[in-house]
Amino acid sequence: MNMKRTSQITAVTAVLLVLAIGLHFAGVTGMKQWTLIAATVIAGTPIAWKAIQALRMKAFSIELLVTIAVIGALVIGEYVESAAVTFLFLFGAYLEIRTLEKTRSSLHSLIDMAPLEATVRRNGETLTVPVDEVMKGDRVIIRSGEKVATDGIILTGNATVNDAAITGESLPASKTINDRVFSGTIVDNGFIEVIADRVGDDTTFARIIELVEEAQETKSKTQKFLDRFASIYTPAIVILSILVYIFTRNIEMTLTFLVVACPGALVISAPVSIVAGIGNGARNGVLVKGGEIMESLSKIDTVVFDKTGTLTRGRPEVMNIHVISGNERELLRLAAEAEMISEHHLGQTVVKEAQRRGIPLLNKPEEVEIIEGNGIRVKVEGRVLTVGNRKLMATKGIVIEKLAEAYAVQREEVGNTAIFVAIDGIVQGIISIADQIRPEAKRAIRELRENGVKQVIMLTGDNRHTANLVGQQLGLDQIHAELLPEEKVAWIKKLKDAGHIVAMAGDGINDAPAIATADIGLAMGEGGTDISMETADVVLMADRLDQFSHAHALAKATIRNMKQNTYFAVATVFLLLAGVLFGKVFLASGMLIHELSVLIVILNAVRLMRYTKKKGKTQDTNALLQPE
Structure with missing residues (x-):
């Protein structure tokens, strides 16, 4: 049942209960009884329907226990109890839906960030089109204050872009020509024109939403165990209730036992914590x-x-090019042309250095052999280029002269990575690359x-x-x-x-x-x-x-929160059952305490949405119901 429908039925039931109270004080007993029965039927119908649906799936649900208890209360004439139980259960369900929505708020906020329209330039015309109609290769224009509608590379312009939707970083980043931008991010200030290379469901933003949705539906080991436990627990409670009646002959105690034994808080204890934890992570990138x-x-x-x-950082720079034989510019050109097909950081650094120096890279490498972790071997302009580390040189039988080796070691000792460049089996130079620690x-x-x-x-x-x-x-x-x-x-x-x-x-x-x-x-x-x-x-x-x-601290906090919820739920059920058997807990009060326990579990989990780290220290807010 959706939240709107639940809220409407709960409101009608509440009005009928208030009316019944008024009739009680007015002394109109007959009308009071019929009003309570009407409230029970209105609130109890959706509960009973869910119980029937579960039975069709061969599952014993919490709703089944409540339905049995309510029917029993009606049979013995306990109309106040039946009306109160159905109202409290429905009102609890309404509050559960509302508070569970909070745990998914990060996903909703992500979806709200999704762009709806895009300004594209096609055939000399500037058009505003729905984001679903943006095509790969379109030139997309984004101005100050607008959302980026596609993943792509900046063709012209520069801007400061808020990447919070993708990275969780609140500070805007400067973007200029050849930088990548992502759908869902916002141009704070500036003007850019982007070539779309990922559109629709292929954008990073769309895939993040998909991943978060899937993750929030994926069950933990604890949750799977609790689901199996609940499927055994519910029929066991029905049998125990029958035993309670056989030994006590007290139908009201038996019905109360049924109600308070509902494992609502226990079943929800794990998923609500996991959903909240995953939501917190998504909001923080x-x-x-x-x-x-x-x-x-x-x-x-x-x-x-x-x-x-x-x-x-993964943004290494060429610090030095040591030429053993030949020309530095020519050596860099050949090395860059060889590395053009490489995906490795270091290979792309060589390419970028050649581009920075304005060296045209015109030749496509042939007979490509990529040796993962070591380097690359290709043919360029009829010459065999071997570009990589010592292991690659040794594997290919290329001798590194003593002076070249001494130079490479010297560069490495100051934190550089030495890239050997061999042409036709002879080392012609060493490119020194350095990267900064994050x-x-x-x-x-x-x-x-x-x-x-x-x-x-x-x-x-x-x-x-x-x-x-x-x-x-x-x-x-x-x-x-x-x-x-x-x-x-x-x-x-x-x-x-x-x-x-x-x-x-x-x-x-x-x-x-x-x-x-x-x-x-x-x-x-x-x-x-x-x-x-x-x-x-x-x-x-x-x-x-x-x-x-x-992420690590959040994971520990999430599992700690889940355990707190589970222990609290189990303890509440045991205390309620003990209260029933000792005659201290009754049908309506038992249901009230049960629903309160469910809400406490959810509210405890919702606190994970605010879990954060401050001043380099992990802030642990996970003592059960510890004040914020």
Whole structure:
């Protein structure tokens, strides 16, 4: 039943109950009885209908217990009790729907951010079209204050763009020509023209909404257990109620036993916490793909990081080009043309450096051989180019002269990555590339440790000198360098075999196998690349490691909140049952306490929506009903 229909029936029932109270004080007993019966029938009909629907599905629902109790109350003439029970149950259901809507507020706010129209330039005309009619390749115009309607690359103009819908970052980012923008973000100030490359359901924004919807529907292990428990518990309560009547011959006590034993708060205790936790993550730029993943994330004791693009910014720069033989510009041109087809950060850095210097890249590489984790081998202008690390040179039988090796080591010791460029089997130069450690990395690692992570490890394909330098600055427990993707996978398996619960954070491209192997795979979102969205269990949309520490702390808070709700629900049921058997709890009061327990569970979970970290410390607001 939807909220509008529930609210209408609840309101009519409330009016009838007030009328019955008035008739009672007026001494009109007959009319009072019929008014109470009418209230019972009106409120009880939707409850009974849900019970019948559940029975058709061979399920014993909470509504079935209430229906049996209400029919019994009518039979024995307890009209006040029957009317009160149905009203309280329906009113409780209405309040549940309203408060549950709050836990999904992050998803609703995301949907509200979705653009409806776009201004496109087609055949020399400027048109305003519905966002669903934007086509790949359209030139989309976005002005100050407007929402970006598509994913794409800026063709002309510059602007400050609020990326909060995608990344959770509230501060606007400056965007200019060749920068990428995403659907759902807002141009705060400026004017840009974008070439659409992802439209409709393919946009990052649409896929985020889809992922959050799926995640909020995915059940945790605890929730699955509670569902199985409820399916056994409900018929067991019916049998116990019959036993209560056999031993006591007290029909009112039996009916009360039925009502207060309803496991409403217990059934809802897990899903409401999971939904609220996932919603909080989505609002803060963290996509957690379901309740089971939230539970696993809360239990991790080992975190493994890739280096480039994860612990470092992923925006490396060419620091120096050392030419052994030939011309620097020519060496860079050939290396860039070889790397044009590479997806690796370092390869793209070489390409960008050539473009920055205005070097035309006209030749398409041929006979391409990509050696993951090591480099690339191609043919350009009839010459064989081998561009990569020492391992690649050794694999291809290319000798590195002593002076070149000494220079490379010198660059690596100051934190650079040395890229060897060999032409026709002879090393002709070394390109030194440096990347900066993410400013939030040290704090994020400290927060992970504070929240129970026992060891932090780096697995990287980069050279050992640079890896050690980064690892020492961040205080990592173990550093393993010069690894191939399959060697990273082997390390993850080794850690898991040793009994550790492992999270692996990488850039979602070269690290996809290791991310998939870990108990929890985290991808630096890169604005939502396909592979990071699909492979990882958790996606950090803003590429910030403090989002990781927030996700971990949030997972622990969510599971703690879920346990609080479960314990509270179980304790309430036991206390109510004890109260019934000792004659202290009656039908209407029992239902009132039952509904209050459901609301307390939901309100406790809703607090997760405000869960945050302040001043680098995780703020724990998860003591049950602790004042905010």
